[in-house]
Amino acid sequence: MKFQSPKGVSEYFPPRSHAFEFVRDQLLAPIKNAGYQLLELPIFEDTELFTRGVGESTDVVSKEMYTFEDRGGRSITLRPEGTVGALRSVIEHGLDRAGLPVKVFYCGSFFRAERPQAGRYRQFYSVGIEAIGSDDPALDAEVIALAYEGFYGIGLRKFRLEVTSLGDAQSRKAHRVDLVAYINSLNLDEATKARAQINPLRLFDDKRPDVAAMMAKAPRLLDYLSTESADHFAKVQEYLSAMGIAFTINPLMVRGLDYYTGTTFEFVHEDLGAQSGIGGGGRYDGLMESIGGQNISGIGFGLGIDRALLAAEAEGVVSSTDFAPTLYLIPLGQSAKAVAMKLAHELRDRDISVEVAMGDKALKNAMKSADKSGALFSLVLGESELESGNVELKEMSTGVATSVTLSALVPTLITRTLKK
RNA sequence: GUGGGCGUAGCUCAGCUGGUAGAGCACUCGGUUGUGGUCCGAGAUGUCGCGGGUUCGAGCCCCGUCGCUCACCCCA
Known part of the structure; x- marks a missing residue:
């Protein structure tokens, strides 16, 4: 099913x-x-x-x-x-x-x-x-x-x-008397007469040319206000x-x-x-x-x-595009993943959108995912970064990476995003 | 409720006068150490909407049915 x-x-x-x-x-x-x-x-x-x-x-x-x-x-x-x-x-x-x-x-x-x-x-x-x-x-x-x-x-x-x-109410009442009289004088089929019974104004909306022509001469409510x-x-x-x-x-x-x-x-x-x-x-x-x-x-x-x-x-005034994060985070290895989760949590708290690579993909494939996500920046978090506290913040559109300390990551992202 | 058009892979579609299903895009993995976009290679994916009929044989023909879609009506 x-x-x-x-x-x-x-x-x-x-x-x-x-x-x-x-x-x-x-x-x-x-x-x-x-x-x-x-x-x-x-x-x-x-x-x-x-x-x-x-x-x-x-x-x-x-x-x-x-x-x-x-x-x-x-x-x-x-x-x-x-x-x-x-x-x-x-x-x-x-x-x-x-x-x-x-x-x-x-x-x-x-x-x-x-x-x-x-x-x-x-x-x-x-x-x-x-x-x-x-x-x-x-x-x-x-x-x-x-x-x-x-x-x-x-x-x-x-x-x-x-x-x-x-x-x-008075305007409509006066108009309705004349309109019904006019409609009754017309030669209409039963279904149309039935519609007129329910609400005579409906006939003004009829798209059939012959009916529309007849209704063009009908008394108009605007003249009865x-x-x-x-x-x-x-x-x-x-x-x-x-x-x-x-x-x-x-x-x-x-x-x-x-x-x-x-x-x-x-x-x-x-x-x-x-x-x-x-x-x-x-x-x-x-x-x-x-x-x-x-x-x-x-x-x-x-x-x-x-x-x-x-x-x-x-x-053509709207485009349907997928969500694109500011940062795409790629952890390498189990200890890096915990740090990446913590980092993402902190960044989102600062209103910076972040996606974390899931599923322990090879770096090359993780980068492909980063590219597909439309992220502005990507960041790889591995052994060396964890040791040194320095990360390479890569701007995806240019491919240029700049070295940033982890502690400076938030202010850097904020200023560089604003410049966009 | 009434009428027209259309149902084949996730998407767009091809499939000849009937001979048991294909392309492109997308996807996953790979192209020797930790960096995407191009390129190359490999792989996964379909009850051909569903049910019946005709036939040795149906994606293709016939009937039914369901769904989608457009229009009438009506309205956002």
């Missing part, structure tokens, strides 16, 4: 795992600089949290959840997205009672039982933030900017930002422009999660396949209250680490 990973999961192993780590850390960096604080959350929750929060009519809830019964007979679901779990935690622990807005971030894996394809996995990784308890349009702009800065920090350039506003909503959206745009962040308004944008209201946005990359969305999010006015919290609004996003990595690779 040869085991393999479950269908459709993404997993990262060296050397690519290092590029993954880089992408994740770059996405996280601006978030931390803006005062968002870590929320480390469970990856499974009470199923009802998602059905209530995300919405039963969404594809995510109706057909993509990993749901099972635990030993106590409770219905449990692997989290398909991060927002409702984050809000549940905020509410449960009263984080929203100690000053608003609450600003939190999280990072980890999410699960959707879909048919896998390029950039779409059953277990995928996201970085997310939530800013809860302020209606200030500047907060919308900040959230969008943090996603933008994260992608930019990775080195991505071939992406665009699309924004729109879904307005407040209340003065308050329109004003809010105008300010968001103003702040984005002030930050020099380019965006396009996409009045046809549709998001698959029911809770979005007001400002919504998506980041789309040019070089990806069908799954080109590398991140997205928006404001959610009623969500806190719908899962048992106070009636306050919030805004957040989810950024796809897997897809951002794919995009970075497509743009």
